[in-house]
Amino acid sequence: MLIEKEVNPSFEDFIFNWDYKFYFLVGGYGSSKSYHVALKLILKLLQEKRTALVVREVFDTIRDSCYSLLEEIVTDMGLDDRIKFTASPMQVKFPNGSKIIFKGMDKPSKLKSINNVSIVWIEECSEVKYAGFKELLGRLRHPSLSLHMILSTNPVSKDNWTYKHFFRNDKKKIFILDDEELYKKRIVITNKTYYHHSLADDNLFLPKSYIEQLDELKTYDPDLYRIARKGRFGVNGKRVLPQFEIAPHYEVLQAIGNIRNPIRRVGFDFGFEKSYNALIRMCIDDDKKILYIYWEYYKNQMTDDRTAVEISEFKDTQEQINADSAEPKTIKYYRQQGFNIRGAKKFQGSRLQNTKKVKRFKKIICSSNCTNTIAELKDLTYAVDKNGEIIEDEFNIDPHTFSSIWYGLDGYEVADIKEQKYDDSVYNKGRGLKNNVYHGRKGGTVF
Template sequence: MTELKINPHFEDFIYDWDHTNYLLVGGYGSSKSFNTALKIILKLLSEKRTALVVRNTFETHRESTYALFREIVKDHLELHNQFNFTLNPMQILFPNGSKIIFKGGDSTEKLKSLVNISVIWIEECSEIREEVYHELKGRLRHPTLSLHTLLSTNPVSKDNWTYRFFFKDDLKDYFRLNDEELYEKRIIKMEDTYYHHSVVTDNKFATDKYIEALQETKEYDPDTYRIKFEGRFGFSGLRVFSQFQTMPHDEIIAKIRKIQNPSRKCGMDFGFATSYNCLVKLVIDKNENILYIHYEYYDKNKTDPETAEDLKDFAFTKELIKGDSAEPKTIRYFRQQGFNMRSARKYKGSRLQYTKKVKRFKKIICSDECPNVIRELQWLTFKKDSKGIIKEDEFSTDPHSLSAIWYALDDYDHIDLKGDKMKELTKESLGIW
């Protein structure tokens, strides 16, 4: 290699191959991608290996990872003329027979034919699905060489699988590492995983102007500052329910008992393989405009008879359940089993109207015995379109519990500030689907 000045914070990472997993979390411009690519090049020059580089979509490689490898080889390797870069198929052939191939993570079928992969780099790993990560781990095998997976990402929501898998998942009562400890120590080697945290000031080649631009976001966009400059997990974007809070179950039940004329609601969203059956029970304090969520049922991969068995108490109590009208056969089955289940209204624009209805509560208080509702709604954010404009009826994740809440509130009308009920929208005015 020609003379190459390495950022000191990455030197240990570049030459460490004692671990199976390497997770690099960092802010913008911290040089984590550059140093990951350099690490792979050095390894493949010293040993004949095949490395796989994955991004969520294949099309993004050409202007990012592929271009980065090409830049490093061209600018820093004296033997750069002996490398062969091809676009169809997209790969890099080394003088010693090593090879880097590039794939998209949006189709696991395209990954199943890969053989003798001993190094995998998942760039922007938070963008791929968790099942793709596990599929990739299954592709990692070689009869003689050590196996390594490198993951790099800008931190996003704590609901993302990357955080839940490598740090903690409250839903599964799983804990591996406190992310605050990583921010403090910067590098942590724990069992088979090497954790690395970096920020733009770790990059000795970042310009003062670029650093200042990132620092300025603290004044007008603290969420962006946390992600881009501090490189910390949290939540990303505009929260859907800023009034959402949790409470111990005993306390929430005590508050519910004190409500005069409480309005009790129950809603259910249906799923099976990829989505969940979710049922929630709500209590509304109309006078205080507070929504209490005190019960959840959340499961998948169960047939209607199996789910009905799980919820058989509802067939006994005859509590009204509002269900997803898109599943009339499921609702009919539950009714035949003795459940008091009815279809909730669905009409053009209902997602937006239902969301606004939920947002109108002064407080949304959820029992700590509803972990899935908490996981889905506490840090739920709106999606944005390609121009960065908020889409008020689309969200960062697919919250099944929110759908169940929508249906539960189907026939509930808020009281406006004058004490009058909201006028109920008619089918004709909304255009029923």
């Protein structure tokens, strides 16, 4: 069967190369690295009967990322009548008996039943814990087939295990590869590992507006600019919200009044003894990706009946309150008292995902009246472990207002630049270089 598929030239060698055990792909947003990993996987499983395992740290994130990407490629190649996707259990089955299975590291017990996996793809591998990576190495085994592990990620801090394992670990005096050499050469092979670096510029079908968005990051989030635009590891600033600003209350209200389509949200984090009841009113400018915080209630040592009296205005306005779902009895009480309140969704890994969501706002502007929110968030920093490494979902304090913001934003997504979809039909179909279809095995796309 003849299959033609366009690819970005910078990924041609990678797609057809199966000479190494490890493939480490790192780069900026929109570089199409995940797309080409998925394509590489499909082509290999069409050629040979294999079982491949696709992994992310949180299982719930797989369906809308790896699974949907594989499905999109199969459909685009006209193979959806031969390659079958099932949602429960989540699997992809090939006509020759090959299959792809999906697992999350938040459910490690599910890995124990896996057998004869000869290819593992760890997407967003920097989010997987090092212990999880080593566990997956143990699951990669087959009596006769060659073994391969593909790791794809956006670069993060040099404190992350991916940098220490694949580049250098100064504390243990381990040196494998200078990352600057990879940025220069783009493809480096060393220590039985195939390294690949890519940028948005390598994806020839990205619209100019996307590149401009990435360039804008330089002005309001240098760390994200380094990651998203330059695709480089670095030393992250310790502040969790570097875009957090304080403005006079009247200016915040005036700015909210000028939003074309304001999205208003309320979040509620419960507390009593040492923690606090933190109730936050917010307004989102979705067009400009700005989060405004303009009202707060912040008290502890308060029983629910006393708090209900003090926040009774919410019964009159019937504003929807998204609250901590870990307290169903408290939520039920407030609902019985006439409040429009519901539990926000929580899942394994939600702290990290919610933190990333808030960090995607270009600006977070807080009213000067919200003194407790300012006290908690202005200089909020990441906690570090015993080795001095940043823990991305833990902080130097327990920021109750930050939790309130998480809950209030439940169901709302800040557009993640790297996950944006485009209407450009050529980009969606080929994600490669138009009118430049290559032939043959090496540097080719015809099978």
